[in-house]
Amino acid sequence: MSSPLDSVSKDEVSKLIEALLDGKISDEQFGRLDHWISTNADARQLYFDYLQIHQDLPNLLARQEVATRRNRAKPKLSSRSAIRSPRRKSRWRTKTAAILAMALLVPIALFIGIYLGNSSSGSKAEVANAPGDKPAPEMASGAFFTNLAHARFFGELPPQIGAAPTLNRDYVLIQGMVELGFPNGASAVIEGPAAFRVDANDLLALDIGRCSVHAPPGAEGFRVETPEISIVDRGTRFSVDVSQNSETDIQVLEGAADLYRKPPRDNASASVTGAPLRLQEKEAIRFAFINQREAVPVPFDQTRYQYGLPDRVISYEATTSAEGRAKLLTSVTVQRGQKIETIPVEKLINSKVTWFHASNYIGYLAGDEKLPSPRVSLAADRSLQTGVINIGGSRQPLTSDPIMAIDESRDDFGTPGMAVQFDRPVRNGPGADVVLFEIQLFMNPLEGDSFHVSPLRFEAGLHSHTIHAFDLTMESPESLQLDDLYFHTFAEPPRSLEQLESFPNTPLFQVCKRHAIAVGIDLSDLGYAEGALVDGLFFQDDLGDEDFLDPVLIVGLPEASQP
Known part of the structure; x- marks a missing residue:
């Protein structure tokens, strides 16, 4: 049980936090701050409030930047969290505070504290200057x-x-x-x-x-x-x-x-x-x-000995708006089999959504203010701004074929999640075989929303695979900021493609800055043999938090070019 903050000077904790954020904290100060955040709920909340201020600054600037656009928009959405549970904010704050205290501060305190205390060569970049001296x-x-x-x-x-x-x-x-x-x-x-x-x-x-x-x-x-x-x-x-x-x-x-x-x-x-x-x-x-x-x-x-970095998505390129924000994918650069190659969009294998069963949130489409017909075509174009989002999920990954049949008389709408079919089969080769792009905001998990990917048909040796972190995250300079878009909200979650097409919806202009992050999927991680052909996959959010997977583009990679 935490002691009240009165037992320690609030000013002292504030100064320690400011020193941490300014990069001027000493080893001894870091130890004191780590102790208070780990043991005192009020100090932890104070720490969170400081981080929240730092996080909100970019969004405040973004709101100023799009103020004129909001005047022309219909019902407005100030952030992605507005289309989610009203309890989300308090839960997110509590969850984030705990994560920061446990997942960030403890490992950093151990590693940075050791580094600051034991580094024998010292930092040549932080030599103190005498009064009046100019920094080197x-x-x-x-x-x-x-x-x-x-x-x-x-x-x-x-x-x-x-x-x-x-x-x-x-x-x-x-x-x-x-x-x-x-x-x-x-x-x-x-x-x-x-x-x-x-x-x-x-x-x-x-x-x-x-x-x-x-x-x-x-x-x-x-x-x-x-x-x-x-x-x-x-x-x-x-x-x-x-x-x-x-x-x-x-x-x-x-x-x-x-x-x-x-x-x-x-x-x-x-x-x-x-x-x-x-x-x-x-x-x-x-x-x-x-x-x-x-x-x-x-x-x-x-x-x-590490010969090189692991196979992964390295970067991507896209057309841009007049403001320099990304719109249509033009190429993706990947490393597979330790070989780096840039693949133009024309060689990528497109996919289409063939099954959709959402969970209990209300925003399921991202795109322009006016939706195309059919709506699901948003997931089949080459745009990084459009897609079928907030897919359904399960805490446990699939161990058998997803049920993609509907029995309305029993109120059975099959397996929650989303299935995609590739325009032509994707061959399993070295490294990533499929690339998934997700739309992400800064208040969402920086490393991406974790998800399960499963075969459409389970056979001997095949299994689901869970991805917890994207190759390109919100912290990656290669994750491009996206152009203007709308989230389309529904009064109730669509549990089928038919409901996704027919349910009435409201377009809400997305104000906060958003980026497209990306991850490569190696079909070998699902148990497919080298050279196997795969015509489709099933995706589910892992329900590990209150954020859901928001795929805007899923493409297969062509066979690796020969040297």
Whole structure:
């Protein structure tokens, strides 16, 4: 049971929260804030209120931006939450506060607290300036972010692909993976959680976490600096793993690497000392500094090396309105089988909705103010603004064929969810075979609404698959903001395609900013064999929260092009 906030200064908690949001919080302050938010409901609510203010600012600006449009609209909808349960707001606040306290603060407190407390190399980007001194100008490095996969950074949004990391600036990767490319041709895959920075165009500093380095011919001499060890490439593939107590594992997959022990901290101005330790191919070593300063051989494990980022949807392109907001899909870029390719929309395999059974909410169509005929055609076009949304669902995924038959005499409208049929069968190949785009607002789950995808016909070896996070989320720079649209609300939920077509509805102009997020679906995850042909799929929201899946476009990918 939480104690009242009176037992701690409200001003103190406010100052701690402000320091956190400003990125100026110390390790000791972070510990105090984490304690109060974890143990005191009033402090937790105060924390939530601060976050709510930060979240609402973009929406307030958006409302100003579309004020003139609202004057011409019919009944208005200020946010997606307006078409949902009136209890949604309080539940969302309670749920979000709990999630932030448990899923965000606790892991970050453990990781960031350790990083701030134990980082031996220190942040070169945050050196205090004397009174009157001008802050040192930030300089972009010659390195660049080659790729990102489910990457989340502490205190900032992920960078765009191709962006250059700031020289000597600390980056804290909470989860996911990033790949950095360097001017000399070297590359490094960094796995979260990790704290890293680019200290030179041939130097990566890794304070905590794991990275896998490839230095091809011509990139010899590329360095990775850990708190205690300097690793110099001699034409290699190697991995480095730095634990919270600076214990460092180095594994050489190919070639060789030279390892230098750094000077003691009380003599940091000295250069690295002693002859290097040469680590050869398929050798591994550990530097454990808590008990000893000598290197200890460990078993070589080639699985520690990460060749690249996982197969996924990387980005997409679309036509835009005069304001620069996305409308019609023109291409999608995916990585499958470790190969990146951009597929024009003409080669994608379109789908149409063949079954629809909604749940107990009232907005089921997204599109223009006037609906087409048939309405369900909104899901079959190439628009990222139109679709059949808020599909039905089940907490448990299907284990047998969905029932797609209606018996009105028994008030039986079959399995809740949505079925799609592809214009031609999709062949199961490496990586993603189907891409689903969802319309999403900032008050919805940032990683997308989790859902089940199932075969239309269950056979031996086939099963449902649940997707909990999208490849492109609301935090991804590659998720494009969408142009104006309407949500069409119904007085009661349609439990069939016929009801979806015939029930009266009201178009409500959507004011809040909305983006199209995307996820790739690998048919192998449903048990399909390599090369199998699939003509349709069944989708259900997983009912894990009060948000429902809002697909606006589901397309199959053509067979991967041959090299």
